Each structure stands twice: as structure tokens, then as C-alpha cells.
Amino acid sequence: MLAYSLRSLAQGALVLVAVAFIAFSMFRFVGDPVVNMLGQEATLQDRRELTERLGLDAPFPVQFARFIGNAARGEFGVSYRQGRKVSDLIRERLPATLELALLSAIFATGAGILLGVYAAINRDGFLSNLVMTGSLVGVSLPTFLIGIGLIYVFAVELRWLPSFGRGETVALGWWNTGLLTDSGRKSLIMPVLTLGFFQLTLIMRLVRAEMLEVMRAEFIRFARARGVGERTIQLRHALRNTLIPVVTIAGLQLGSVIAFAIVTETVFQWPGLGALFVNAVQFADVPVMAAYLMFVAAVFVVVNLIVDLTYFALDPRLRSGARLAKGH
């Protein structure tokens, strides 16, 4: 298990370095940082001084090493557009995005497993068919249209929920949470539903398919033969074996959660990282883009590691022979 974790770790580090290289190249080749910071009218003298101060006269590998060093400490320089440190911008907006992403992941996984198990157990029931058809339509709907639809129904027509923003937030140290106020919680509902919906349909279909597969397995028949109750078989024996591929897919879907968060945050004017990134793209704000890219890559690598380690918790076979893990 140790060797396996180490290998995952090394692979993750490799991905991070590759992404850092892309981010660094953006700095080097998109616009001239010196002109960006000094403006067009600066004298040659000023430029030379800034070039030296920023270390832009150093050889490429040295600059790249410095970039990685800074990135590891979370420093990406100053936003071209807002004139503020990128690390401050990210820290301000991180809580909004993390609360949104985590809540929608919990919602999607919880509801997805529940509905998936239900649809698998009552395979031909009216409700299961309804749920399955609904999920098919849901997959073909673009995220932003789901968000707009929710806004129209719950904010414009019914006036139950606010249509944009986070509502009131409470500061806990540097973390601004919307979970502690009424308006904050209300503001979370629609973005969480929008962001969770795609994942929900995916997890639900997956759980259903896996569960139907597992229920045909020998050990289920054996459990029945032993006289184990049907509920216990479904929930303890079948569900547990269903969860292994579900964890993989749900983990790998995190990339798309982040992508859909960009869209969701734009629809609901949610003051998170995704909205920050979209703004940066519109104005070619390279430091912010690079920082966001590194952030996404880091999240991706960490989640992959967690997914890998979760296998060990869920599948006892892997604890003895780590090599089998490649098979999944």
C-alpha cells in the first residue's frame, strides 16, 4: 500500500509540474509583464530596473524554478486588472466556491445513491421509470439553462429564493461562511441544486447499473441461501460493492464540478473563484488565470489521491495485494 500511495503521489507531482509549466509559459508569452505593470510610457531605465527586480533577466530554467517556488507558497503576483495580490483575491473567494462545491457534492452523492438504489430495487416501478427518464433529459440540458430555469420559477415567479449573490455572510477568521445566516442558506439552495444536478443524474444511473449487476452475483445468492433478510442483502452486501466504482467516477467527476462551478457562479453571480476566472479570461488577466489553473490542478491531484486511498477502505482485497488496484 505504501508503494502504491507513493506512486500516486509521484504521478500527482508530475501533473502539477506539467500544469505549472503551462501556467508559467502563459506568463512568459502572453503580453509583456513589464509593460503590463509600468504602462506604455515608462522609460527604458524604469523597464530595465523592473526587469531586474522581477528576475526576468534570469535564464528560463531559473525563472521556472522560482515560479514553482512562489506557486508552492501560493504567490502568483499581482492581478493586472484589479491591481491586487492574486493570493488575496483567491483567499477572499475560496470559501464561496468551496461551500458551493462541497454542499453540491454531498447533495449529489446522497441523493444520487438513494435514488439509484431505489431505482435498482424497484426496477420496473413507475417512479423509477420517471426518475430514469428525467435523468436522461437532465443530461442533455446545459447547466446554465437549469440555473436560469430555477431562477425563473423560484425567484421570479414564486419569489421564494434570492436570485443572485451569497446573501449575508459571517466572518470566521478569514473564512466567510453563508451557512450561519438565513439569507446565506437561502442563497445557497439554487446554486447547489444547479451544480449538483448533473452529478446527481450521473451517480444515480451508475449506482442503479452497478447495483443491478451486483445483485446477480454469486455471493448475493449465497447470502439469500443463508437466510439473510432481503433489506440487509441490499443495503449491506450489494450497496457496499456498488460503491467502489461509484467512488472512482464521483472523484473523477470533480473536474467537471469545477467546470460547472464556473457556469453556476456566473448564472447566480456567486462571488467565487469561477466567476473570478471568467472575468480574468475576458480581460486576459494572466496572473489570475495562472493561479486558477494551478488551483484546479492541485484540487484534481488531491482528489485523485483521496480516491485512490478510498479504494483501500472499501475493498479489502486491495489491502493484501495493492497491485490489483490497477485493474479498476
Place this chain on the structure above:
Amino acid sequence: MRSHEPETAPPENVSPAPEPRLPALARAWDSDLAHAFRSSPVAMLSALIALTMIGAAVLAPLIAPQNPFNPAELNLMEGMTRPGQANEFTGRSFLFGSDPQGRDMLSAVLYGARVSLLVGAASVAFSAVFGVVLGLMAGYLGGRVEAIIMRIADIQLSFPAILIALLIFGVARGVIPPAQQEDATLILLILAIGLSNWAQYARTVRGSTLIEKGKEYVQAARVIRRPAFVIMLRHILPNVMGPVTVIATINLALAIIEEATLSFLGVGMPPTQPSLGTLIRVGQQFLFSGEWWILFFPALMLVLLALAINLIGDWLRDALNPRLK
């Protein structure tokens, strides 16, 4: 190919050209694929919807009631007319309603779909060609070429396409001078969406190329010393195209949605040359004052188009899959 009449068997020594039979169209009608198509109502309905929409979009300048981007044809008095109702000043009615400038939404939707389809089709073509070529090279040449191409594809596949497209777009914004940006947007979108989707083609084509490579016809071509690129393009390529068409069809729907999403985010087509996504972005502002039709019809068009193309893609995947026959 099925045999038609027993007496068409060619006499010996004549090169196998038994083509004096059915014309091309009739042969296509009789093919396995066409049979599968005619026995699937879902596929026929989706194809009908998709073709109608594509036709209407392509012919937009001829069939649209007005040119929605010619200010001379707009009448401000006709602004915000509800769909199907007569305008209170001029008495004109608009099937899909009109926007605040008096623009007919039906025309706007048709012109918008034109832009969406253009970007979608061009980016799919771009990513298919790019991905197929790289996939062929990876599969046929192997070695270091394969390792590099497939590793890049792996990394790219683990990031969502929309994120990659946004990055490419942002970088291009920084490189292209601001004055030319609006003109370059269309090309930029096509490149960004195309570049964010090539990896899937490359992976699939590499897989089938590895299988084809070991077959005798490829060995024969090698023996007579045909150059590698001729073997790849003339011999292997036609045999790996099946899965590529399936991916391309499904990707057309995805590319249209991706373009709409980018335009919705404000990094795609500008309002002077809107796609369906831009129209939805603009229409969103009017939702709060109850003018739902400015958003609804572009959205409906987008969903129907994507759904119809998706269903065709699904059907094509099943029809071309020999295991399901």
C-alpha cells in the same frame, strides 16, 4: 455488402468491377445502416428535427422574416411584443415575440442557430482531423511519438473541455491586439473548442490503429514499401472511421452546447453577431421583468438541437456496433 442477383457474378479474368447494378443512392438506401435507420422511429424523428433546424438555420437569410441585424429593418415601436400577439402600435405580430429593439425573435433565433452550427461543425471538423491524425501517428509509429501524444491526451482528458477552451480563449485574448478581437472571435472559438476536444478521437483511433496494424493488408502494404503516411491515410484510416463518425456526431451536440456556454459566460460571440448562447445571455436580463420569450426561444432551439443530434449519435453508436446486431 450484400449480393443482389446471382447472375452478376463477373466472368473470370475481368477485374472485380461488378458495378453495373444499382445507382449509388439506391445502394445507400439498401445498406445495413439505412435498414437500421428505417427501423428506428427515434432516429428518424431526431433526424427530421435536426435536419429541419439545420436547414432553417442555413437558409436563414432567405426564410427569416427580417434581417435582425440590419437596423433599418427594426422599428422601436414594435419592441417587446409578446409572441403571437399583435403589436399595439403597428399591429404587426411576431411568432416568437420581439426584443426591446423590435427585433423579431424568430429571425434572431434562426441567425443565432446559424452561428452556433457553424462554430459547432467547424470545431468538430478541426478536432476530428487533428485527433485522427495524432491517433494514427501514435498507433502506427509507436515509441516515443506515441508516449508523448498519449500522455498529453491523458492529461487533457482529465480536465473538462470547457476549462481548456476558456484558457485557450484567455491566452488568445492576451496575444491578439484588442482592435482585431471581435473579428477574430469566431475563429478563436472554433480553435478553442476544437483544441479542447481532440484527445478523445486520438485515443479511439490509436486503439483501432493498433489492431489494424497487425492485420495482413497492412503487412502487405509494408512489404511493397508504401510510405508510412500512405499506409496510415489510405489503408488504415478508412478502417478506423466507424467510431470516429460516432464520436463526431455526439461531439457536435457537445460542441454546440460548449459554444453556447462560452458565449453565455461572455467570452464567446459578441452581441453584434450572436449565437444561441449570446441570445440566452442577453435574454436573461429580461427574465426578471417577465419578458420570458426573449430567453425561452433561443434556449428551446438550443436544447432541441442538442437533444436531436445526441439521439442520432446514440443511435449511430448502436447501429455501427457489431456486437449489438
